[in-house]
Amino acid sequence: MEFKSVGIKGLGYYVPEKVMTNFDFEKILDTTDEWIRTMTGVEERRYAAPEQATSDLCVEAAKKALADANMTAEDLDMIIVATVTPDYITQSTACLVQNKLGVKQIPCFDVNAACSGFMYALTIAGSMVRGGVYKNILVLGGEVLSRIVDMENRSNCILFGDGAAAAIVSEVEDGYGMLSTHLGAEGEDDMILKIPAGGSKKPNDAETIANKENFLVMKGHDVFKFAVHALPLATNKALKIANVKAEELKMIFPHQANVRIIESAAKRIHVPMEKFYLNLNKYGNTSAASIGLALGEAKEKGLIQKGDLIALTGFGGGLTYGSIIMKWAY
Ligand SMILES: CC(C)(COP(=O)(O)OP(=O)(O)OC[C@H]1O[C@@H](n2cnc3c(N)ncnc32)[C@H](O)[C@@H]1OP(=O)(O)O)[C@@H](O)C(=O)NCCC(=O)NCCS
Known part of the structure; x- marks a missing residue:
């Protein structure tokens, strides 16, 4: 049996505007820019605005990925969101993204594999497209980690930031893709x-x-x-x-x-x-x-x-x- 070639046809990402630097942490924690840079490589990270949740970041990334793939939301037939910071424990963030993109009647679900989530979601999407039932799957990895870190824990909170990334997984030219x-x-x-x-x-x-x-x-x-x-x-x-x-x-x-x-x-x-x-x-x-x-x-x-x-x-x-x-x- 010949397998379809499946890969990424469009990419997009979004980071919130607010920048939280190591120097900002120096003001609230017993830490230094030098310690954080030397021990982790991180200099700054982005934090979502109070009114932004994970689905909002995902929607911005999704719009860019759709444009990159020359597609509209109508072309999608599934949405998968990888996240450990869903807007709610239930319903899924993927359903919220679907609602915000205005797409109807397609399957939507979240994947929880933490920082490996994008790998898991791309793999699931690849298999679904290869199976032949679905053509264009929106895969998202989105997080608002600033809401789940203890801002008084200096060895933990300094590591994390907020952002979202999107990929459109579809059939691609023979021999290309995953x-x-x-x-x-x-x-x-x-x-x-x-x-x-x-x-x-x-x-x-x-x-x-x-x-x-x-x-x-x-x-x-x-x-x-x-x-x-x-x-x-x-x-x-x-x-x-x-x-x-x-x-x-x-x-x-x-x-x-x-x-x-x-x-x-x-x-x-x-x-x-x-x-x-x-x-x-x-x-x-x-x-x-x-x-x-x-x-x-x-x-x-x-x-x-x-x-x-x-x-x-x-x-x-x-x-x-x-x-x-x-x-x-x-
Ligand atoms: C978090 C991490 C940088 C800490 O480095 P570490 O070498 O393990 O450091 P430790 O936790 O043993 O702490 C060493 C010292 O630095 C101190 N320290 C911790 N955070 C600090 C900070 N932000 N600023 C200054 N000192 C700090 C500790 O209190 C400790 O001090 P002590 O020796 O007086 O007790 C490191 O463990 C790490 O990166 N781990 C992987 C984390 C990760 O990737 N998580 C996400 C996975 S998806």
């Missing part, structure tokens, strides 16, 4: 990266709020250790499935969590740092938005052209990881 995908998870329930309260296990009450269990908790060392093993693992497996050598890659778009994690991954994949696209200095870690935000920015700058071999690779809460190898299709 050549392989490798997803995985190492599930844990050990407070490595989670919001302890607000779900069915521990609904929020006065005590959880007083204990700040409504905010993201993270064991930074454990996440770091996982990341430096998961990034190369996911990338190497996806490369092997695609039968592509690391040196053939034009660029790698890693999850923008910490420059030291990316440097360690670069050594293990044997790819020079210059091939890793980085914008975490400007946006911090935007979780499910991060890889798409990097890809969208690089495309806008003309850094990727039709036929280029690229890798997208991420890791995150769950713990999860995922990597996709693409031959860029437009």
